[in-house]
Amino acid sequence: MLTRARQTRTAAWLIAPALGVLAVVIGYPIIRAIYLSFQADRRLDPDTGVFVEGGFAGLDHYLYWLTNRCMSPSGNVTVCPPGVLATDFWPAVRITLFFTVVTVLLETILGMIMALIMNGEYKGRGLVRAAVLIPWAIPTAVTAKLWQFIFADRGIINELFGLDVSWTTDPWAARSAVIIADVWKTAPFMALLILAGLQMIPKDVYEAARVDGANRWQQFIQITMPLVKPALMVAVLFRTLDALRMYDLPVIMISSSSNSPTATISQLVVEDMRQNNFNSASALSTLIFLLIFAVAFIMIRFLGADISGQRGLKKRKVPGMGRRRKAAAEEEKQEVPA
Template sequence: MSTTTQPPAQRAGRARGGARKGTRPDARLGARTDTRKAYALVAPALAVLAVVIGYPIIRAIWLSFQGNRRLDPKTGVFTDGGFSGLENYMYWITNRCVTPSGAVGTCPPGVLATDFWPAVRITLFFAVVTVLLETVLGLAMAMIMNHPSPARGLIRAAVLIPWAIPTAVTAKLWQFMFAPAGIVNSLLGKDIAWTTDPWAARFAVIIADVWKTTPFMALLILAGLQMIDRDIYEAARVDGASAWQTFTRITLPLVRPALMVAVLFRTLDALRMYDLPVIMISGSSNSPTATISQLVVEDMRQGNFNSASALSTLIFLLIFAVAFVMIRFLGADVGGRRQAKAPKEAAR
């Protein structure tokens, strides 16, 4: 009778493999149970979001394909437009309407004269300029607030005051300052028509918006700066790195995820700008500071809810496109997946 002796390492490997095979069903069962519990906990929140967010979006899209109430020339009675296809979208994009026969013709009387493309240009101009200025100033303010100082708490509280003031109050304050006899003209010694001249009015809105929202950018960037390990800066100082080299090669690369998320949120907010130019300058669609959101509100005030829904859908598509580009191509890590992968890659 012969006995086969196996190496200890091989026996241990088989024992571990058998143990793993024996525990797989239990592990799978536990994972399924945890998944069901997670879905059960998230389901109420998803249901509320579906009612509060999902239903209005679906309702607005459905209304955008319905015609506005219009006067029937035969009966002299206002009737519902019924299904109109792309008539509302064609009106906003081309300033022309689709007739029942399918041809492109003149829009019916009583419909708001569209200023869609000028409003798009003004909205994009506000978004690009304000976000650029707020990013630069917000980064500078965040670095000041992140610097160790006995007065750091007081500095942070003072910086956040403009952001804490309601937007309507901010607009009124700057409206008084930009008045013909206001403090701005008094300090400059000039008589600038800040509320009537087109470019002066636009720059007035930009100044007010930058003053109001820069603290928001600084707060988001500050959160990213506080995640950077101080030992990295100490090592750079020991190696003889200058302040500019430390900023460009350490601070900017490490704060970039938080910076891109802040830029994304602020850009999406700027594309929906409404209250600041309306209160400061004018709520008319012919205003030099009229944004796309102003056209929606004015169209609704005239009772054209369906065409306003179409314009709201166009705004949604614009914001979605901007968000997709920033997340897909500019590296805005909204979900935090890259930060989650970083420790794993470092461990490898």
């Protein structure tokens, strides 16, 4: 028998290669991006009139994004004029948060409905599950082009319903189009994770509830929702983090411009890199990382998104089970001969 200390050392040696690979693949890019965010981009020196490289910039890039702080040609600090990429930062943050809240809410509702349908007992259930997961299997770029054709000026939506809506130019119409496409694409993902939670609920729990006279709505509120909550919150967490870094769907469907009505903060990063401002783009990437980290921390710490599964291992008090055990005990007493 191995001692506990030896088992711990053996486990550490076994997982060390994987941790080393993760440190290189994940840790190094994060550290490198943070380092670059404090370095100056290649710029024009007003004294010499030539371009100079790098140097320590401190918090200049972060102030550039957060406060629209720019450097004038004369070397003075001033507010960024219209057209500078930093002026699109806060509108992009608002649009990103708006997309996140609306899409995750709709996907959670639709995902729960689809999961309940897929969890039922009926003929053709396998075919229904396969059909529901088709949108999730389609690549995002293909999905974006598909919905771009549907929402074209003379596309299916306008022709079918007799509308004259500019889905790609009107701000709120464009945002609605992106939301519809994103919900259609990722609601099956939510349904898949919720379905996994539903299948972990014992069938006898519902039998006990029916014996106690609970109707379907009471079973859903008192049994299904409490027991599926861990899987539901993990699904919401994953989808929220994914929505915060949305990029390809609005870019392909609407526009890649940073001042488009559907521009997200990820678009600003790509646009800044295209302008060869790699260090300020690193600062914006760091801000996105901090935003995602904060949201993940809040959801895990305060909203019950348990990604470790430890809470699922705890014994839960299931409605109706106490009364069922009591009734079973009474039946056993009656069966015992006097």
